[in-house]
Amino acid sequence: MATKGSNSIHRSSSRPLLDLSKAEIQGNVEEKYPTILLPNQSDDLSHLALDIGGSLIKLVYFSRHEGQSTNDKRMKILKDKLGILNGNRRSYPILGGRLHFVKFETNKINECLEFIYSKKLHCGGWESHHSDSTNDQNAVIKCIHFVTKATGGGAYKFADLFKERLGISLDKEDEMDCLVAGANFLLKAIRHEAYTHMEGQKEFIQIDPNDLFPYLLVNIGSGVSMIKVDGDGKFERVSGTNVGGGTYWGLGRLLTNCSSFDELLELSQKGDNRTTDMLVGDIYGTDYPKIGLSASTIASSFGKATLENKELEEYRPEDISLSLLRMISYNIGQISYLNALRFGLKRIFFGGFFIRGHAYTMDAISFAVHFWSKGTAQAMFLRHEGFLGALGAFMSYEKHGLDDLMVHQFVERFPMGAPYTGGKIHGPPLRNLNEKASLENMCATELLEIN
Ligand SMILES: Nc1ncnc2c1ncn2[C@@H]1O[C@H](COP(=O)(O)OP(=O)(O)O)[C@@H](O)[C@H]1O
Numbered sequence: 001m002a003t004k005g006s007n008s009i010h011r012s013s014s015r016p017l018l019d020l021s022k023a024e025i026q027g028n029v030e031e032k033y034p035t036i037l038l039p040n041q042s043d044d045l046s047h048l049a050l051d052i053g054g055s056l057i058k059l060v061y062f063s064r065h066e067g068q069s070t071n072d073k074r075m076k077i078l079k080d081k082l083g084i085l086n087g088n089r090r091s092y093p094i095l096g097g098r099l100h101f102v103k104f105e106t107n108k109i110n111e112c113l114e115f116i117y118s119k120k121l122h123c124g125g126w127e128s129h130h131s132d133s134t135n136d137q138n139a140v141i142k143c144i145h146f147v148t149k150a151t152g153g154g155a156y157k158f159a160d161l162f163k164e165r166l167g168i169s170l171d172k173e174d175e176m177d178c179l180v181a182g183a184n185f186l187l188k189a190i191r192h193e194a195y196t197h198m199e200g201q202k203e204f205i206q207i208d209p210n211d212l213f214p215y216l217l218v219n220i221g222s223g224v225s226m227i228k229v230d231g232d233g234k235f236e237r238v239s240g241t242n243v244g245g246g247t248y249w250g251l252g253r254l255l256t257n258c259s260s261f262d263e264l265l266e267l268s269q270k271g272d273n274r275t276t277d278m279l280v281g282d283i284y285g286t287d288y289p290k291i292g293l294s295a296s297t298i299a300s301s302f303g304k305a306t307l308e309n310k311e312l313e314e315y316r317p318e319d320i321s322l323s324l325l326r327m328i329s330y331n332i333g334q335i336s337y338l339n340a341l342r343f344g345l346k347r348i349f350f351g352g353f354f355i356r357g358h359a360y361t362m363d364a365i366s367f368a369v370h371f372w373s374k375g376t377a378q379a380m381f382l383r384h385e386g387f388l389g390a391l392g393a394f395m396s397y398e399k400h401g402l403d404d405l406m407v408h409q410f411v412e413r414f415p416m417g418a419p420y421t422g423g424k425i426h427g428p429p430l431r432n433l434n435e436k437a438s439l440e441n442m443c444a445t446e447l448l449e450i451n
């Protein structure tokens with residue numbers, strides 16, 4: 001049954017408060033979704049946003065530090081807001097808590113649903129209170145459901161599943177909007193978010209938040225989107241390619257029988273692509289200096305397979321994986337640079353889970369950008385690479401007036417001088433593939449802790 005506390009999870013004062021006179025309708029909802037906690041019990045639980053992509057589901061959720069009552073914080077928020085209204089100095093409430101980053105494979109969506117359920121994240125959304133008139137003028141059906149911000153194709157495709165299994169309504173946010181919002185937030189707010197990776201060397205880039213735009217955002221997910229970003233909410237998707245992360249994983253799986261993406265990546269580390277790729281040296285017998293090609297340059301990815309009468313089994317899976325990785329990474333790097341050139345953009349940031357913090361992938365992309373730009377452009381990568389869309393969806397709570405999340409406070413509270421380590425902000429590690437980063441055996445979790 002509804003309790004008075006139900007009101008407390010409304011995220012915006014402009015939203016209608018729970019109508020207790022219609023409590024029996026909520027009872028029905030509870031019957032259908034017995035797992036939903038009453039809001040007053042879930043008060044300190046998390047806020048969730050999802051990015052359901054072609055390959056992976058990304059979750060971002062905020063959980064408050066234990067021991068701090070949300071009501072205390074709300075009072076402080078209210079006081080601070082009054083301060084703003086009175087023309088006093090701006091002050092920001094302390095919202096202690098964590099942003100958690102979790103991912104699942106989209107084809108294992110059940111694991112994701114179970115995770116959300118086990119963490120009670122489905123109880124953390126805001127309540128929407130609809131009145132639908134039926135044919136009978138006197139009968140007004142009131143229903144209460146939880147709404148969660150979601151982006152990516154799966155926000156459309158799996159909307160019914162989320163509704164049936166968890167009682168969550170997915171409130172759809174545009175994928176490109178979310179990618180840009182997530183990238184802008186990270187680049188402006190999180191110190192040491194962006195870095196270069198060349199020949200095995202990683203270097204963090206200090207971004208001046210006042211001198212961020214314009215830039216090219218290249219999101220390498222299943223497919224690739226290239227977005228010219230001119231400001232907050234100001235962008236244009238200028239290009240894309242269907243040869244992306246899904247291509248590497250899909251072709252790689254078929255050609256090597258690998259059972260996981262990480263296994264395929266790991267194989268590539270032991271590969272030698274000279275057995276599969278046709279090099280300039282294979283064609284010329286030497287370098288081709290006149291057009292700047294060394295003998296070791298790949299002239300044709302997988303081209304060597306045409307010269308030999310060998311069956312697939314006669315090629316080492318390691319070599320195939322490496323050839324494929326280089327082919328796709330170079331291609332994306334090249335198209336990205338050409339688009340940057342097209343619009344006169346100096347900076348190119350790469351996100352998406354294809355990158356996977358994998359040194360060789362980043363080196364290959366960087367090499368292509370460097371090579372085609374003749375050293376005038378540089379690829380940069382993001383530590384929260386695959387979570388841009390999910391972060392953007394999370395931030396859209398604020399955009400829609402659900403402002404007790406006040407994501408902007410994270411920005412304000414952690415300017416560029418905020419420490420990168422030392423208990424304040426823990427970003428995801430740039431993981432070595434050998435490290436197992438699974439949480440509860442089902443997902444990888446990375447934390448950005450807001451103290
Ligand atoms: N565990 C994984 N399973 C499948 N693909 C993975 C995995 N980890 C990284 N990838 C790579 O990440 C890509 C998906 O990246 P992502 O940014 O999540 O895109 P999408 O939104 O299309 O799911 C895959 O196509 C694959 O190249």
Ligand SMILES: CC(C)(COP(=O)(O)O)[C@@H](O)C(=O)NCCC(=O)O
Nearest residue numbers: 053054221222223224225240241242
């Ligand atoms: C359709 C998509 C935006 C979906 O995003 P994803 O799930 O791949 O992250 C993306 O796959 C894409 O941009 N593909 C390339 C399509 C093209 O421009 O040719």
